[in-house]
Amino acid sequence: MEIQQGLRSHIRFYFDGELRILNDVRPSDMVMRWLRSEAMRTGTKEGCNEGDCGACTCVVGHLNESGAIQFRVINTCIYPLAYLDGGWLISVETLSRTGSLATVQREMLPLNLSQCGFCTPGFVMATFYAQISEQDQTPEEALAGNLCRCTGYGGLIEAARAAQNLPIDSAFAAEIQKAEQILGDLSMGGFSISTGDSRIDAPSELQQLLELRDHFPSATLVAGATDFGLWVTKKLDKPAHTILTKFCQELVSMNLGPDEVEVGAAVSIEDFGNVLISEYPELRKWLKRFGGPQVRCSGTVGGNIANGSPIGDSSPVLIALGATLKLRSRHAERILPIEDFFIEYGNQDLRPDEVLVSVLVPRRSDIKRLVVEKISKRHDQDISIVLAAMVELASGVSRYRFAFGGMAGTPMLARKTMESLNPDDLASDFSPLSDHRADAWYRLAVSKNLVDNFLSGSALNE
Ligand SMILES: Cc1cc2nc3c(=O)[nH]c(=O)nc-3n(C[C@H](O)[C@H](O)[C@H](O)COP(=O)(O)OP(=O)(O)OC[C@H]3O[C@@H](n4cnc5c(N)ncnc54)[C@H](O)[C@@H]3O)c2cc1C
Ligand code: FES
Ligand code: FES
Structure with a gap:
């Protein structure tokens, strides 16, 4: 099956004030590798590389049906880079991009919550998500995906509790408005990227998804990649062809x-x-x-x-x-x-x-x-x-x-x-x-x- 006419051959996403366009994206590319090795944002740490420790935690935002940004907290080590399409990537560096620390960071600082500091960026991002997401969750639940091997959890939980009641920083609120406008001009999915020895298809409609499945029964269907990501990072699989399901309207x-x-x-x-x-x-x-x-x-x-x-x-x-x-x-x-x-x-x-x-x-x-x-x-x-x-x-x-x-x-x-x-x-x-x-x-x-x-x-x- 040839690549359908009119499909994009790149992904686009918003990151730190810029629209990023990437052509050379492979099925095994995860967000963490891109952040640390290409964008050189090394605040995001690699711990377990299998979704367990939360050291690599970032937040992504995509527009929902009513045009507002829906934020999600992710483990970037197993989050396919291609899934950033049409979205906003927020890393620990993004939080203090304006030059001053975000309120969650200011809240955490005097509590001495860091010893070796390896887990800290991940805790900052999980706490930030607790602040912005308005989820029904206790502070313990908000931090259940993050591990710290040196510092006690008491202070970290206190910081998350405080963060849940903090208003969003005004600088960040302005950034949300800007991101909403930028994302409004981007579509989500509807691309097909071939790199010579690999291919990613990201259909936005069910009919396209079914046709792709029909033509390529051996391609790997990828949804949230919390299993798939580990095949890449732990079994060292190099999948040649993936079909992503999460941009397909009927499936979400x-x-x-x-x-x-x-x-x-x-x-x-x-x-x-x-x-x-x-x-x-x-x-x-x-x-x-x-x-x-x-x-x-x-x-x-x-x-x-x-x-x-x-x-x-x-x-x-x-x-x-x-x-x-x-x-x-x-x-x-x-x-x-x-x-x-x-x-x-x-x-x-x-x-x-x-x-x-x-x-x-x-x-x-x-x-x-x-x-x-x-x-x-x-x-x-x-x-x-x-x-x-x-x-x-x-x-x-x-x-x-x-x-x-x-x-x-x-x-x-x-x-x-x-x-x-x-x-x-x-x-x-x-x-x-x-x-x-x-x-x-x-x-x-x-x-x-x-x-x-x-x-x-x-x-x-x-
Ligand atoms: C740290 C960690 C903790 C976890 N904790 C739990 C837990 O507490 N409980 C639990 O149950 N699981 C847990 N899991 C396992 C995993 O998160 C879940 O099984 C998850 O729901 C898999 O969904 P996914 O969308 O990420 O699947 P993917 O990795 O995208 O895909 C999994 C498989 O399903 C196939 N597939 C996906 N969508 C479709 C579709 N629409 N049609 C046909 N085939 C499809 C894929 O081809 C693939 O073979 C955990 C995983 C990690 C890494
Ligand atoms: S590095 Fe441990 S969850 Fe990603
Ligand atoms: S401060 Fe060392 S792992 Fe948390």
């Missing part, structure tokens, strides 16, 4: 219907979680323990399902709620219950020419009780050992739905236990693995306790 939209909420596959975990919480407030704790803010702002619901991970946190919840998936190819559309999507470990019901377009989540109606429990070694930013999502319906013959992650090669329903309501039957439903996170006996024991608590009405997070 959400519709609240009378019976269900339809969420585009490329909607971020943060936005998806917040829309679910408006229907199911019990899910707040689940959302806040999904990665940290940086992972939730980049990672998508579609990526979390399509990667087929048995320990992904959204699939058990969606299975318990009875969600369905909309899959499309150029020629056909299929809707299937999410539990049928997972065939076995590493094998999903997704054809080479198909794309996961959206997730359809039933609205509350008949659901009387929903409890979700994540068992992991650390409270924040950790992968689940077991995730249990348990639902009690108000009526009907089958009143219970129990879905688990971490108990089998795929996320799945505990069908026998749902029928018998005997937690011992989990041993018939599942034969979990032992791995570095937990032994099989522990997974079974903790799951039995969770079902037991749920059935006796004493679940921990009610």
Whole structure:
């Protein structure tokens, strides 16, 4: 397939007072490498290079439908450079570009929050995001994606708490106005960049995305890149061709219907979680323990399902709620219950020419009780050992739905236990693995306790 006529062959974004135009962008190029090696902004630090430590944290802004800038906090080590298209990149240097420190930096300075200082720029940016984003989050939640190995967290949390109540600096407010005007003249996506041995396609419409998928079944579909980024930085993959989904309008939209909420596959975990919480407030704790803010702002619901991970946190919840998936190819559309999507470990019901377009989540109606429990070694930013999502319906013959992650090669329903309501039957439903996170006996024991608590009405997070 030739590059479509009229598509741009470069990306454009706003950074430190200038419009940047880059032609030579490759699938494996991440924002951090560009910042430190090309823009020579070395305030942004490289720590883990896998999304865990937050040392590389920056903020990006893109215009939303109403023309205002929506900010997101990102780990630049695993954020594809191409995703800056049409946006505004804010690094730690941007904050003091006018010559004086930003209010969050002034707030942090007297508290002596830095020893070796390596994590400090990342904490400054996460705290700055806490100031500007107006998210419903505690200071601890705002900093859950940032690690410090030397200084105590007490002062850092105090600074984040103070920042949440600070007005935006007047110099920065003026910069926001300027950026809004500049971004207003830029489109987001709709480009195709070839460098000789690599290619990035960034369709802005679903039809283009489906055609690209059809023509290039071996190209890598990339959504939020929180998995993909690690293939590049840790497995040292050099992907030859990526197709980006996050500029595709249909994939980033959400519709609240009378019976269900339809969420585009490329909607971020943060936005998806917040829309679910408006229907199911019990899910707040689940959302806040999904990665940290940086992972939730980049990672998508579609990526979390399509990667087929048995320990992904959204699939058990969606299975318990009875969600369905909309899959499309150029020629056909299929809707299937999410539990049928997972065939076995590493094998999903997704054809080479198909794309996961959206997730359809039933609205509350008949659901009387929903409890979700994540068992992991650390409270924040950790992968689940077991995730249990348990639902009690108000009526009907089958009143219970129990879905688990971490108990089998795929996320799945505990069908026998749902029928018998005997937690011992989990041993018939599942034969979990032992791995570095937990032994099989522990997974079974903790799951039995969770079902037991749920059935006796004493679940921990009610
Ligand atoms: C530090 C860190 C913490 C994390 N914490 C958690 C956690 O607490 N819970 C958890 O569940 N996960 C966690 N993850 C894993 C990851 O963030 C999630 O799985 C995320 O939702 C993946 O989505 P993505 O958009 O980033 O996927 P990508 O990396 O873009 O893609 C993942 C896979 O899905 C495919 N894909 C993406 N979109 C589509 C589509 N529309 N149609 C078909 N295929 C598609 C891609 O081709 C790829 O194979 C964490 C990751 C990191 C780095
Ligand atoms: S360097 Fe650790 S999150 Fe990016
Ligand atoms: S001050 Fe050294 S890592 Fe935080």
